[in-house]
Each structure stands twice: as C-alpha cells, then as structure tokens.
Amino acid sequence: MSTLDALMHGFSVALTIQNLGWALLGVTLGTAVGVLPGIGPALTVALLLPITFNLDPTSAFIMFAGIYYGGMYGGSTTSILLNTPGESASIITSIEGNLMAKKGRGGPALATAAIGSFVAGTIATVLLTFLAPAVADFALRFGPAEYFALMVLSFTTVSAVLGNSLPRGLASLLFGVALGLVGIDTQTGQARFAMGVPQMLDGIDIVIVVIGLFAVGETFYVATRKTGPETINSVKGSTWMTKDDWKRSWKPWLRGTALGFPFGAMPSGGGEIPTFMSYAIEKRLTTKPEEFGKGAIEGVAGPEAANNAAAAGVLVPLLTLGLPTSATAAIMLAAFQQYGLQPGPLLFDNSPDLVWGLIASLYIGNVMLLVLNLPLVGLWVKLLQIPRPYLYGGILIFATLGTYSLNNSVVDLITLYVVGIVGFLMRRFDIPVAPAVIGLILGPLAEQQMRRALAISQGDFTVFVQEPISAGLLAVAVIVLLGPMLWKLVVRKKPAA
Amino acid sequence: MTDQIIHPRRHRFLRGEILLALGVVALGIAYIFGTMAIPVSTSGYSRVGPADFPWGVSIALIVIGGFLLREALSGQWVGEGAQADAPAFTLVPFAWISLGLILDLLLIEPAGFVVASAVLFVCTAYGFGARNWLFTSVIAIVLSFLTYVGFSYGLDVGLPPGLLEGLV
Numbered sequence: 001m002s003t004l005d006a007l008m009h010g011f012s013v014a015l016t017i018q019n020l021g022w023a024l025l026g027v028t029l030g031t032a033v034g035v036l037p038g039i040g041p042a043l044t045v046a047l048l049l050p051i052t053f054n055l056d057p058t059s060a061f062i063m064f065a066g067i068y069y070g071g072m073y074g075g076s077t078t079s080i081l082l083n084t085p086g087e088s089a090s091i092i093t094s095i096e097g098n099l100m101a102k103k104g105r106g107g108p109a110l111a112t113a114a115i116g117s118f119v120a121g122t123i124a125t126v127l128l129t130f131l132a133p134a135v136a137d138f139a140l141r142f143g144p145a146e147y148f149a150l151m152v153l154s155f156t157t158v159s160a161v162l163g164n165s166l167p168r169g170l171a172s173l174l175f176g177v178a179l180g181l182v183g184i185d186t187q188t189g190q191a192r193f194a195m196g197v198p199q200m201l202d203g204i205d206i207v208i209v210v211i212g213l214f215a216v217g218e219t220f221y222v223a224t225r226k227t228g229p230e231t232i233n234s235v236k237g238s239t240w241m242t243k244d245d246w247k248r249s250w251k252p253w254l255r256g257t258a259l260g261f262p263f264g265a266m267p268s269g270g271g272e273i274p275t276f277m278s279y280a281i282e283k284r285l286t287t288k289p290e291e292f293g294k295g296a297i298e299g300v301a302g303p304e305a306a307n308n309a310a311a312a313g314v315l316v317p318l319l320t321l322g323l324p325t326s327a328t329a330a331i332m333l334a335a336f337q338q339y340g341l342q343p344g345p346l347l348f349d350n351s352p353d354l355v356w357g358l359i360a361s362l363y364i365g366n367v368m369l370l371v372l373n374l375p376l377v378g379l380w381v382k383l384l385q386i387p388r389p390y391l392y393g394g395i396l397i398f399a400t401l402g403t404y405s406l407n408n409s410v411v412d413l414i415t416l417y418v419v420g421i422v423g424f425l426m427r428r429f430d431i432p433v434a435p436a437v438i439g440l441i442l443g444p445l446a447e448q449q450m451r452r453a454l455a456i457s458q459g460d461f462t463v464f465v466q467e468p469i470s471a472g473l474l475a476v477a478v479i480v481l482l483g484p485m486l487w488k489l490v491v492r493k494k495p496a497a
Numbered sequence: 498m499t500d501q502i503i504h505p506r507r508h509r510f511l512r513g514e515i516l517l518a519l520g521v522v523a524l525g526i527a528y529i530f531g532t533m534a535i536p537v538s539t540s541g542y543s544r545v546g547p548a549d550f551p552w553g554v555s556i557a558l559i560v561i562g563g564f565l566l567r568e569a570l571s572g573q574w575v576g577e578g579a580q581a582d583a584p585a586f587t588l589v590p591f592a593w594i595s596l597g598l599i600l601d602l603l604l605i606e607p608a609g610f611v612v613a614s615a616v617l618f619v620c621t622a623y624g625f626g627a628r629n630w631l632f633t634s635v636i637a638i639v640l641s642f643l644t645y646v647g648f649s650y651g652l653d654v655g656l657p658p659g660l661l662e663g664l665v
Contacts (some may be wrong), residue, residue, distance in 0.1 A: 051652050165574065167564035171521050174558050178528060179555060185535075185547040192547060193531045216598070223582075223590035223624050337526040389622035390636060395620050396594070397614045397644060400601050404610075405654045413602035421596070424591070427578035429513055448552040 003133055010356025014364055019062050021204040023361050026063035027368045030070020033381045035078050038218050038395055041071030042327040042437070046210035047402040049335055057339040058354045064335060068206050068328055069121060069362065071384055072311050073369045076304050078379055079235045080106060089307045093281045096292070096299030100235035103295050109239045111295055112249045113304040114373040115241075118303035119250075120257040121366045124312030126399035127261050135320040136345040142321075143333020144452035145463050149470035150267060151446040155439065157268030159390055160480050165433030172431050175422070175441025179204050179448075182434040186444075187451060199411040206334045206440050210415030212326065212416045213433045215399035217394045224424075232384050241412040250302040252282050263306075264313020267323050271310040278302035312362070319343055319355060322445070327434040332440045514574050518565035566656030593624030610657015614641035 013019065033044045052060045055289035080095035100109040138467050142150070153213065155208050160167030167219050183203030186207050241249065247434045259281075260274040281290070282298040292299060313466075319325040322343040324330040341351060373380070403416045426433050457463035465471040534550040568574035577583045597620025604613035617639035619630070627633050648654040 051648070051654055127643075160591045164570060167561055168570055168574065170557075170561045171565055174554060174561055175521075175524070177554050178524065178558060181551050182527075188545045192535050192538055195531075219589055219621070220594060223579075223594055223621075224586055224588060226587055228587040262505070327503060387627070389625035389627035389633070390618075392625055392636065393618035393621040393633075394640060396597065396617055396639060400598070400605070400614065400617060401610075401644065401648065401654075401656070404605060405648075408655065409600050409604060413598075413605070417598050417602070423652075425513070425517060427577075429517055430574070431517075443554075450550065451545045459545065494614065 002141050003130055003200070006133070006352060006457075007129055007360060009352065010358075010360030011363075013058060013357030013439055014062060015144040017468050019357065019361065020065040020364070020385065022059045022366050023066045025369060026066020026370060027070040027073075027365050028066075028276060028428055029063075029367065030072075031077075031372055031380060032070075032177070032383060033067070033073040034071035034074020035383050035388075036080070036391065037075075038215075038222060038392060040075070040214065040328075041067050042210055043214040044071070045328060045331045045335065046207045046214075048238065049207050049338060050332070050402060050405045052335075054441040055286045057341065057351075058357045060335065060339075061332075061354060061358045062174070065358055065361055066333055066365045066368075069365050070369055070372075071328070072121075072308050073114060073117050073373045076117065076300075076307075076378065077110060077377060078384065080109045080300070081381060082231075082384060084194075086428075089275055089310070089381050090304075091272070091413060092303040093274040093300055093307070095279070096231070096296050098305060099259045099293070099295035100297065100300065101295075104238040105295060105297075106233050108245050108297060109295075109300050110377055111374060112243045112245060112301045114370060114377075116249065116256065116301045116305040117308040117373075118366050119253045120260060121312060121369075122363065123254075123257045124261045124264075124309040125359065125362045125366065127265075127382070128312050128362070131265065132316055132320050132359070133348060134346045135316060138305040139321055139345040140419060142345075143467070144449045145467055145470045146473070147233040148446055148449040148453055149473035149477070150321065150323065151449065153443055153473045153480070154317075154325060155446070157266075157478045158438050159435050160326055160484075161273060161435045163269050165429060166484065168431045169435050172426065172433060173435035173439040175249060176209070176436035176441075176445035179209060179436075179442035180440045181447075186448070197411065199407070199409055202407075204415060205406055205412070206331065206437065208412055208415050209407055209419050209440055210331055211399045211403055211435055212419025212437065213423035213426070214305050214327070215395055216420025217417060217427055217433070219396060220390065220420060220424035221427040222388075224428075232381070235402035245297055247437055248284075248287075248297050251285075252278070252298045252302035253305040253496075256302040256307075257284075260306035260309030260311075261313040264310035264325075265316040266313075267321070267325060271307050271314075271326070274306040274310050277365040315362075317389065319347065319358075320345060322436055327437045330434075330437045333441050400480035408469065472482065512569065513571035514576055515566065518562055518569050520558050520562075521565055522562030525555050525560075525562055526560060529554035531555075588626035593620050597621050605612070606657050607659070610645050610656040611638070611641045612659055614644065 012021065029044060030041055033039045033041060036401050044067050078098035079090040084264040096112065097109045100106060138276050146449045154171055158167050159173045163169040180198055184201050185192055191201055202343060230462065232294050259278050263274040264271065279299055279302060283292050286296060286298050287290065288296065314329050317325055318329045324333045334345060341347065362496045400413060400417070403412050406412055423433055464474060498643045528551065532548050532555055535551065537548050539547045558604040597617040600620065601617040606614060615637040618640065619633050622633045645656055649656055
C-alpha cells in the first residue's frame with residue numbers, strides 16, 4: 001500500500017461523524033488547556049486516560065492528537081495576551097507577542113501565530129506522512145541492542161536539551177527511571193523497591209506522576225510566589241493582518257517550519273531550541289531591526305511556526321520507534337500501552353486504521369484549530385479571566401479525581417501528594433520535569449531491551465558495540481554527555497597556550 | 498548564562514540546591530539497599546537478572562548527585578529563591594494546599610467525593626488568597642457536586658459516595 005493510499009484510507013477513518021466529533025472535542029479541550037495557565041496537554045491526556053479506557057483506541061488517539069495540537073495553539077494565545085507564558089516552548093513568542101499586544105496590535109499577533117501554526121502544522125504533518133513510513137521501514141532492522149542504544153541516546157539528549165544544565169536534566173531523568181523500577185519485575189516476578197506495600201507491586205502509574213508533577217507541583221509553585229496581579233492585554237482593533245503583516249510573516253513561517261520539524265523528529269525532542277533559533281534568525285534577517293524588542297511580527301511568526309512544526313516532528317519517533325521525546329509524547333506512549341499496543345515499525349502494519357486515522361486527523365485538526373482560534377479568540381480570552389483561586393482549586397479537584405479513579409485507592413493519593421512536593425521542589429530549583437516523565441515510561445522498556453540483548457548474546461556486553469547501528473548511536477550519546485566538557489577543556493587550554 | 502545574583506544573606510551550606518543534591522545521593526544510597534534486597538537466583542538461565550539494571554541506576558544516582566553538589570557549591574546552580582528578580586516567596590499557601598490535599602485523602606472514603614473535593618477546593622482557594630469563605634464554599638460544593646454527577650452518571654467513573662451524594 002503506497003503512502004498516499006494509506007493516507008486516503010486514514011481520511012476515510014477520520015472523516016466519520018463519530019471521529020470528527022472526537023477530533024473537535026480534542027482540539028477544543030486542547031485549546032482550552034493551552035490557554036489556561038497551570039494545565040497543559042500532557043496533564044490533560046493523563047487525566048483523560050482512566051476514563052477513556054473503554055473507548056475505541058482510534059477515537060481516543062484522534063482526541064489525544066487534537067489535545068496535543070490544540071495545546072500548542074492555545075499556548076500562544078496566553079503568551080501573547082498574558083505577561084506569563086504558559087509553557088516553555090512559547091517563552092520566545094511571549095517576548096515580541098506581548099509587546100505587540102501592549103501596543104494594541106494583539107489581533108495581528110494572534111493571527112500570525114494562529115495562521116503560522118496552521119501553515120507549519122500542515123507542512124510538518126505532510127513531512128510526517130512521508131517520513132514516518134520510511135523511518136518505520138528502517139526501524140524493522142532494529143534488534144534489542146539497537147533499541148537499547150537508541151533509548152540511551154534519547155535519555156542523554158532529552159536530559160541535555162530539556163533544561164538549563166545536563167546534571168539537572170539527568171537527575172530528573174534518573175528520578176523517573178528509579179520510580180519506574182518500583183514493582184514486580186516482569187521477567188522474573190521478583191518484587192523490587194515495593195517496601196512491603198502491596199499497592200506498590202503494580203508499580204507507580206505514570207498518570208499519577210504526570211498529575212503530581214504538572215498539576216500539584218505547579219499549583220504549589222504558583223501559590224508560593226507572591227506575584228502582583230497579572231495584566232491581560234485585551235485584543236483591541238482589528239484581528240486581521242494587514243498586507244504588510246502578511247508580507248513580513250510568510251517567510252518566518254516557512255523558516256520556522258524548516259527549523260522546527262527536524263528538531264522535533266530527532267530522538268532528542270524539545271520544542272524550545274528551534275524557537276530560540278528561529279527568533280535569532282528572524283532578528284538577523286528582518287528588514288525592520290528597530291522593531292525587535294518593541295513588538296516585531298517576525299518574532300511571533302517564526303517561533304510559533306517552529307514550535308508547531310516541532311510538535312508534529314515529535315510524533316515521528318513516537319509512532320515509528322515508540323520513543324517519546326516530550327512529556328505529552330510520553331503520556332501518549334502510556335496510552336498506547338493501556339490499549340495493549342506497542343508503537344514501532346509493526347504498528348504501521350498491525351494497526352493501519354489507528355496510525356493513518358491519527359495522521360489524517362492531524363490535517364483535519366489543524367483546519368479546525370484555525371477556525372477555533374481566529375474568529376473565536378475572544379471566547380478563549382474569557383478563560384483567562386477565571387480567578388486564580390478557583391482555577392487552581394478546580395485543577396486540584398480534577399487531579400485528585402483522575403488519580404483516585406485509577407485504582408480507587410487512597411495510596412495513590414498519598415503518592416500524588418509526595419510526587420507533587422517533588423515537582424514543586426523541581427520547579428523551584430530549576431530542574432526540568434519532562435525528563436522524569438520520559439525516564440519513567442522509557443526506563444522499564446530500556447531495561448527490557450538491554451536484558452533481551454544480553455540474553456541473546458549470552459551475557460556478552462560487547463553486543464552493544466558490535467552492531468554498527470547501535471555502536472553509532474551509543475557513540476553519539478557519549479558525545480552528547482562528554483562533548484561539552486571536552487569542549488570546555490579545549491577552549492580553556494587555548495588562551496594559555 | 499544570565500546574570501544571577503546570589504542573595505548575600507543566604508546560608509552557605511543549608512541551601513536548597515545543596516540539600517537537593519544530597520537528597521539525590523541519599524536516594525541513590527537507598528536504592529543500593531533496595532537493590533541488595535532483590536532476590537537473585539544464581540541458577541537461572543538468564544545471565545542478566547532483576548538486580549543488574551537497578552545497580553546501574555543506583556550508582557548513576559549517586560554519581561549525578563555528586564555532579565549536582567558540585568554545581569550547587571560552585572554557584573552554577575541557582576534556584577529561583579536566590580535570583581534577584583524573583584518574586585517574594587511564602588510557604589503559607591503551601592501549608593494550606595497541603596492541608597487540603599491531606600484532608601482530601603482522609604475524607605474521600607469516609608465522607609465521600611463531594612465533601613472531600615469541596616474541602617480541597619476551599620483550602621486551595623484560601624491559599625491563593627480567596628477570603629470570601631461563604632462564596633468560595635458555595636462554588637466548591639456546586640463544582641464538586643456537578644463533577645460527581647457528571648463523572649458517575651455521564652462517564653461511569655466510580656467515585657465514593659457519601660453525605661451529599663445521596664441527593665441524586
């Protein structure tokens with residue numbers, strides 16, 4: 001089946017009334033949680049996991065994908081209109097976007113963000129459509145040793161990319177891996193780190209960890225900072241872009257897409273770096289450098305496009321290799337596991353309805369989001385006016401509800417509280433939380449692949465460096481870990497010589 | 498790197514960054530004891546047992562804890578509390594929200610979802626500065642009640658009933 005045939009089949013799945021409904025529900029929810037400070041797509045999917053258990057997997061994933069894309073669109077609205085950006089990938093957007101809004105140009109800023117997100121999202125989805133089957137084909141050659149090497153590479157790059165320092169990223173990752181070890185070892189049936197608590201034998205559910213870190217930890221963090229009242233910039237004047245705005249926006253959109261997609265598609269992830277790079281490039285290429293720092297439209301158009309293209313790129317390693325490189329991708333991997341599905345090359349053969357229905361729904365979701373976010377932007381702005389005490393009170397009710405409904409167990413609520421305190425400390429002390437989530441879901445898989453590889457090689461650890469693919473991947477991982485340190489040594493020695 | 502000014506009055510050793518780094522080392526040590534408690538059969542056909550990967554993770558935790566300690570002591574790692582432009586910090590809301598979460602987990606089974614959630618909502622809102630007890634309580638009960646009804650009857654999620662749930 002050629003890719004185009006497969007995509008057409010995907011559209012036939014996604015265009016049923018039922019699945020269009022799920023997609024619409026997903027993008028609406030996604031935009032709402034993207035707009036609201038304190039909650040994001042990862043948390044939302046985590047909260048929905050327990051209640052979507054009985055849903056058809058294809059429909060569930062169409063909804064999750066809508067939440068994922070919608071969160072990106074909604075996040076830009078908040079970063080433009082509010083002086084505090086909702087998520088890390090829209091920090092850059094908030095610089096120029098917020099200045100534009102203060103100058104009364106909030107409308108065009110929102111428009112270039114939404115249209116740029118649409119352009120980038122659509123182009124990146126086309127790239128995903130054609131790249132994913134090729135990567136899946138290549139991944140068919142991977143054995144346990146290659147998978148293990150790939151996961152090690154992903155561990156190091158994710159730790160290096162998400163956050164401000166490698167040790168802090170690795171600490172977060174290892175915390176997640178350590179939590180992932182708790183429970184019955186699936187291969188030998190031995191209990192590990194359960195401390196005699198029977199509820200711990202099943203392991204610590206990723207849903208609880210995501211809710212704890214993102215909802216409870218975030219609530220503690222926001223509550224303990226005595227910030228002044230937030231100023232919401234209202235959307236004054238026309239939301240339409242002028243001819244000049246269009247002329248200044250389309251190239252940054254395309255350049256942002258070209259930067260964002262490859263960054264997302266690599267097994268390192270991170271939507272932040274391409275947004276920073278896009279901002280730097282647009283600042284250099286602009287015809288109106290005097291406007292940068294005062295609200296330049298290029299500084300919104302480029303990073304927003306990069307952000308959305310990276311979000312689509314992240315789906316390539318997730319679907320083809322089962323490798324999540326963002327917190328939302330990690331919780332989506334958990335969703336696959338809930339349905340007994342294993343993302344990877346075989347998913348394209350075994351569940352074509354799901355994979356291609358999901359990809360087709362991304363095209364549809366982008367169109368829906370453009371409509372939801374341009375004419376209806378005023379509606380979303382109203383969400384920002386919910387008083388903070390009630391917003392966070394509501395978030396915690398849903399957090400405890402989602403946790404409790406997993407197993408109807410109070411032990412889970414205790415775990416939630418403890419993880420929430422850890423999340424609060426991590427936020428407070430600038431330790432990224434996303435690597436912990438990725439480590440928790442990927443750690444057990446990495447161990448499984450390692451033990452499989454070593455069982456095949458009869459305990460010979462050189463198996464990981466004998467195959468060229470796994471040796472190459474591990475070499476890159478070592479460079480990521482040690483490269484910056486060696487580079488510092490070289491730079492330090494030079495002036496002395 | 499951005500210019501981050503360390504608060505002059507901060508304690509030299511009792512800093513959060515250092516305590517956290519030591520915490521990571523302590524977790525690694527605790528995991529070593531946990532790893533040693535895993536029963537490993539020596540006769541199994543698999544040469545890699547259930548304790549090997551945990552050994553690696555424990556040792557890695559200790560090593561990374563060491564790197565964190567170096568970052569903290571050298572001043573490369575500065576949490577938000579020590580940054581000059583950081584907003585004022587207070588633990589009072591933390592205490593209120595903690596109270597809410599603890600009461601929630603104590604009340605959810607004996608008193609039911611609606612009561613537990615309403616208490617959690619009121620405590621959290623109070624922590625965030627809401628001072629109108631009556632209005633907040635009304636919102637808390639209405640929201641908890643609607644959530645209960647929606648999830649129990651609309652989505653078939655089993656939530657513990659209690660004092661107020663008998664009304665539906």
